[in-house]
Amino acid sequence: MSVMRGEDTIAIIGGGIAGFALALGLHRRGIDCHVYEVAPEIRPLGVGITMLPHAMRELAALGLNDAVAAAGVKNIESAFFNRFGQLIYKEERGLAAGYPFPEVGIHRGTLHRILLDTAVKALGHERVLLNRRCTGVTQDSAGVTVHFQETATGRAAEDVRASVALACDGVNSTIRRQFYPDEELVFEGINTWRGVSQWKPILGGHTYMRIGSIKTGKIVIYPIVDQYDTDGNQLVNWTTEAPQMGRPKKRLEQTGEDRGCSVHL
Numbered sequence: 001m002s003v004m005r006g007e008d009t010i011a012i013i014g015g016g017i018a019g020f021a022l023a024l025g026l027h028r029r030g031i032d033c034h035v036y037e038v039a040p041e042i043r044p045l046g047v048g049i050t051m052l053p054h055a056m057r058e059l060a061a062l063g064l065n066d067a068v069a070a071a072g073v074k075n076i077e078s079a080f081f082n083r084f085g086q087l088i089y090k091e092e093r094g095l096a097a098g099y100p101f102p103e104v105g106i107h108r109g110t111l112h113r114i115l116l117d118t119a120v121k122a123l124g125h126e127r128v129l130l131n132r133r134c135t136g137v138t139q140d141s142a143g144v145t146v147h148f149q150e151t152a153t154g155r156a157a158e159d160v161r162a163s164v165a166l167a168c169d170g171v172n173s174t175i176r177r178q179f180y181p182d183e184e185l186v187f188e189g190i191n192t193w194r195g196v197s198q199w200k201p202i203l204g205g206h207t208y209m210r211i212g213s214i215k216t217g218k219i220v221i222y223p224i225v226d227q228y229d230t231d232g233n234q235l236v237n238w239t240t241e242a243p244q245m246g247r248p249k250k251r252l253e254q255t256g257e258d259r260g261c262s263v264h265l
């Protein structure tokens, strides 16, 4: 098996939110890096994700906070309701709460696309490699050899040499499993269903809402795109959570899908 590249670059395993943000941070500091992502193509997957002010501060350091805020919806407040829809408590959020950066609800695919496009522009296409499933790393005194399969074919792909390998391969991290083989993810017994709806702004269209409790069933609702259509509707993210009754905690197993967060129960 031939080996590519040398010890003057950093190998980032996983082209998700953390992988591309890290790549941009390294690039800004003049540190060479390559990103290796298991997915053969990047698609706008997921639904809503909320960027709190400390995350927006990090995006600001990459020059991306304005683009992310413009593509999402700034939350002004967070409100808690009981399962009958009666208000329990609310508080201001983001800029309204005095933080220097806003709290932003955004489609995860849009956030990912902003990071990907910026990374490809900054690093160059040749430093963002898709269709590379990392299968493990071998460390020696000079650096690290990273092993890959081609996702599409399952065939072994070229090994890669780097000074350091940084694992950004998500919740089912292959690298983490290599170093901590006895660690287990445990299903806590809560099922989640997520989706988006085109809907008129609720409570003015800048509120993060939690309704109900995990004991009786809960839904989290927040807008992620403003002016989604010509009728002034927003794209509204919703996430329902309900406990699964009568099942013991069980280890989560990977599906083998190209999604860092996919699990089989």
Ligand SMILES: Cc1cc2nc3c(=O)[nH]c(=O)nc-3n(C[C@H](O)[C@H](O)[C@H](O)COP(=O)(O)OP(=O)(O)OC[C@H]3O[C@@H](n4cnc5c(N)ncnc54)[C@H](O)[C@@H]3O)c2cc1C
Residues within 6 Å of the ligand: 013, 014, 015, 016, 017, 018, 019, 036, 037, 038, 039, 045, 046, 047, 048, 049, 050, 108, 132, 133, 134, 135, 168, 169, 170, 171, 172, 173, 174, 258, 259, 260, 261
């Ligand atoms: C497809 C997808 C959809 C998601 N949707 C949502 C959502 O709607 N709302 C929400 O709040 N959070 C969502 N998440 C989770 C959220 O993106 C992350 O929890 C969070 O952003 C942390 O980012 P991360 O970069 O650590 O992980 P992730 O964003 O999960 O990124 C990990 C990346 O590593 C890649 N990867 C995994 N294994 C390997 C391997 N062996 N070799 C190479 N690459 C590998 C994955 O394909 C993925 O691109 C989603 C994650 C994914 C992967």
